[in-house]
Amino acid sequence: MIAFVRAMDLLSDIKHMMFLSFADAVEKKPELVRGLLRSRFRFSMRSIKRISRTLELLESSLQDDESVDVLSNAVQDIDPQELASLVERACVLFNRMREAKPEVFRNAASQWASSVDPYEAARAVEGIVEDVVEALRPIAPQVMPPLVRGFADLLSEDDGTGEMESALEKLRKALLGKEVMR
Numbered sequence: 001m002i003a004f005v006r007a008m009d010l011l012s013d014i015k016h017m018m019f020l021s022f023a024d025a026v027e028k029k030p031e032l033v034r035g036l037l038r039s040r041f042r043f044s045m046r047s048i049k050r051i052s053r054t055l056e057l058l059e060s061s062l063q064d065d066e067s068v069d070v071l072s073n074a075v076q077d078i079d080p081q082e083l084a085s086l087v088e089r090a091c092v093l094f095n096r097m098r099e100a101k102p103e104v105f106r107n108a109a110s111q112w113a114s115s116v117d118p119y120e121a122a123r124a125v126e127g128i129v130e131d132v133v134e135a136l137r138p139i140a141p142q143v144m145p146p147l148v149r150g151f152a153d154l155l156s157e158d159d160g161t162g163e164m165e166s167a168l169e170k171l172r173k174a175l176l177g178k179e180v181m182r
Helices: 002-027 030-061 064-077 080-100 102-115 118-136 140-156 163-175
Strands: none
């Protein structure tokens, strides 16, 4: 088993070295970089079109009750317990790592955050939010009320520990511009 793990590591190293060599070679040829980037986006678009066409076929080729049956069966094929188990295992492992070495994730996150140019990040986020808000504006009157009601319902849930009330109090103070106590 140890040999297998070492072999996988070596293959990963070889793949990484090949990528670095390829990147160095491509860097000198901007037209190739542009082509690779366009190719990546075209690949993504083909996947989106394939999914769209599949849904179109489902919608147009089947009667309403048939499409409901097909979708219901597809959803039933998804194992929610397996998905939940995956998330739980990832959380358990993260929590173990954080308990044993709390500085590891914090340091990695700090290094990442300090490496990002705050001005460029703020500009990018502002632009993305502005564009998304403008794009969603036509459907907002229909979409936002159920989202806001749902969010409000979730915020009103309390398990008796007082955690939600404490969190809401911090949110109220922050929204009112008062200093939030830590």
